Amino acid sequence: MRLSLLALFLFSLQVCFAQEPTKYQLAPCGTQPVIAPMLEAYHSHPGLFAGERSSDTLFVALQLHLLAKDNGIGRISPERLLDAFCRLNADYAASNIRFYSKYDWHLIDSTGWYMHDTITKGIDMMLANNIPDALNIYFASNVAGNCGYNLPYAGVAMANGCAGADDHTWAHEIGHALSLPHPFLGWEGKTYSPSNPTPDTLTFDYTHFHDTLDLVPAPLDTTVSEHLDGSNCTVAADRICDTQADFLSYRWECDDQNRSIALQTDVNGETFRSDGTLIMSYALDGCQNRFTNEQIAIMRATLETEKQAWLTENPPATEVAGPVTLQFPINEQQAPPIGAMMQWSSVPGATHYLIQVSLLQSFIAKAVDMVVTDTNVVLPNLLANKKYYWRVRPFNNWSACVPFTATGVFNTTGFVSSNEPENDGWRCYPTLLSAGQFMSVELPAAWVNHPVKYALYDAAGRILWQNATTPIYNQTILNLPAGNLPAGMYRLSAVGATGLKSETIVIAR
Numbered sequence: 001m002r003l004s005l006l007a008l009f010l011f012s013l014q015v016c017f018a019q020e021p022t023k024y025q026l027a028p029c030g031t032q033p034v035i036a037p038m039l040e041a042y043h044s045h046p047g048l049f050a051g052e053r054s055s056d057t058l059f060v061a062l063q064l065h066l067l068a069k070d071n072g073i074g075r076i077s078p079e080r081l082l083d084a085f086c087r088l089n090a091d092y093a094a095s096n097i098r099f100y101s102k103y104d105w106h107l108i109d110s111t112g113w114y115m116h117d118t119i120t121k122g123i124d125m126m127l128a129n130n131i132p133d134a135l136n137i138y139f140a141s142n143v144a145g146n147c148g149y150n151l152p153y154a155g156v157a158m159a160n161g162c163a164g165a166d167d168h169t170w171a172h173e174i175g176h177a178l179s180l181p182h183p184f185l186g187w188e189g190k191t192y193s194p195s196n197p198t199p200d201t202l203t204f205d206y207t208h209f210h211d212t213l214d215l216v217p218a219p220l221d222t223t224v225s226e227h228l229d230g231s232n233c234t235v236a237a238d239r240i241c242d243t244q245a246d247f248l249s250y251r252w253e254c255d256d257q258n259r260s261i262a263l264q265t266d267v268n269g270e271t272f273r274s275d276g277t278l279i280m281s282y283a284l285d286g287c288q289n290r291f292t293n294e295q296i297a298i299m300r301a302t303l304e305t306e307k308q309a310w311l312t313e314n315p316p317a318t319e320v321a322g323p324v325t326l327q328f329p330i331n332e333q334q335a336p337p338i339g340a341m342m343q344w345s346s347v348p349g350a351t352h353y354l355i356q357v358s359l360l361q362s363f364i365a366k367a368v369d370m371v372v373t374d375t376n377v378v379l380p381n382l383l384a385n386k387k388y389y390w391r392v393r394p395f396n397n398w399s400a401c402v403p404f405t406a407t408g409v410f411n412t413t414g415f416v417s418s419n420e421p422e423n424d425g426w427r428c429y430p431t432l433l434s435a436g437q438f439m440s441v442e443l444p445a446a447w448v449n450h451p452v453k454y455a456l457y458d459a460a461g462r463i464l465w466q467n468a469t470t471p472i473y474n475q476t477i478l479n480l481p482a483g484n485l486p487a488g489m490y491r492l493s494a495v496g497a498t499g500l501k502s503e504t505i506v507i508a509r
């Protein structure tokens with residue numbers, strides 16, 4: 001199921017919070033140590049990879065797969081996903097690598113995959129859903145107990161709880177997908193202790209993390225322990241020389257210089273603290289902020305060679321030009337609890353809009369949390385006689401950093417009102433119109449698939465506007481010329497299969 005307007009109504013059901021483990025309860029990353037063949041090739045022939053395009057921005061296709069339970073509940077919220085996507089591109093800005101969504105978000109409802117407790121279940125999920133020529137990313141509640149992991153032959157799995165505006169897990173896992181190991185390679189699954197002698201060599205198990213699918217457990221591999229002085233940096237740990245020695249394979253805190261609190265000793269007896277600025281380290285998110293020059297060169301070389309199929313030549317879209325403006329209802333205007341019509345301005349570049357409606361000014365719990373492609377939407381179900389807050393955020397397949405509008409406020413009317421649907425289903429609202437505001441019309445079921453004629457009359461009975469359609473649904477929207485008419489009272493009539501309906505309309509300035 002790809003993202004469609006109807007599918008997106010599923011988001012509006014997410015009014016309560018999923019109880020998910022936080023990133024502090026999860027292993028930072030489940031990607032096992034491995035030296036990618038690409039990394040070997042890069043080290044053997046670094047000159048080969050310095051092509052003339054090497055400073056161009058590389059546009060990389062992603063396919064986002066958003067998992068939920070079988071009943072559609074629990075998917076990552078659109079807001080959180082947009083924040084995470086904005087952060088991902090910020091983390092790669094210095095690399096001149098820009099990620100975009102090749103196709104719409106792919107929504108998958110499967111409790112088993114949504115909460116998969118083993119890597120092998122994750123492999124099944126990816127091999128069943130991957131699309132070609134893009135880096136496939138899966139957002140789920142439990143990804144084998146980790147914040148994330150990368151399978152070189154399949155894709156990246158991300159825990160929803162480790163993705164957001166201030167999280168670098170997504171950038172870290174894509175670093176793996178672009179051939180980067182951890183700077184502490186060999187220490188995965190082991191805990192460094194200053195009271196034990198530092199070993200000369202480290203063995204590691206990378207079953208499932210080869211470039212191709214492992215059908216039997218892989219043999220253990222061996223690396224040497226990195227020296228602080230860099231003398232063995234081309235063969236030790238990540239084999240990258242501008243990432244210094246690091247033995248910390250647990251989530252660690254940094255000091256105000258972004259260095260580890262934990263002091264380590266290399267095999268030569270030299271002491272050091274790990275560099276927490278590295279996104280490929282296990283430092284807390286607040287310490288991390290960069291890839292090194294050599295890491296950037298390796299990621300770009302990977303994209304320009306073995307992952308060339310993920311690249312596109314030109315920017316895949318234009319930037320979203322800026323925030324939108326709420327048009328109606330705002331400033332405590334009234335809206336019906338069922339079928340409220342919300343309108344906002346369009347903005348160049350935007351293809352999608354996230355709309356949130358809440359009883360709380362903080363939006364901490366949402367009545368509506370939904371993505372649409374138009375600049376208006378009819379809300380199916382709000383509470384009567386309540387004050388609501390709402391806001392809208394525009395985005396497209398690669399520009400996700402534009403903020404929400406200022407918050408608008410409106411009040412819902414009671415269910416019993418003059419524009420309550422009649423017995424046969426006729427209703428139109430709002431009956432107080434401003435320039436540019438649309439009118440929602442609900443038609444008797446018997447009118448569907450038959451011609452309907454609308455007319456607007458002034459107080460003297462002159463016809464000012466007419467329209468005729470054959471509706472295929474029992475709901476429609478009329479664009480009356482409210483902006484071209486003087487303020488005052490008017491009469492709207494509609495003639496359909498069972499006769500005439502009419503309503504008094506007030507046009508306001």
Ligand SMILES: [Zn+2]
Pocket residue numbers: 029030031172173176182
């Ligand atoms: Zn990792």
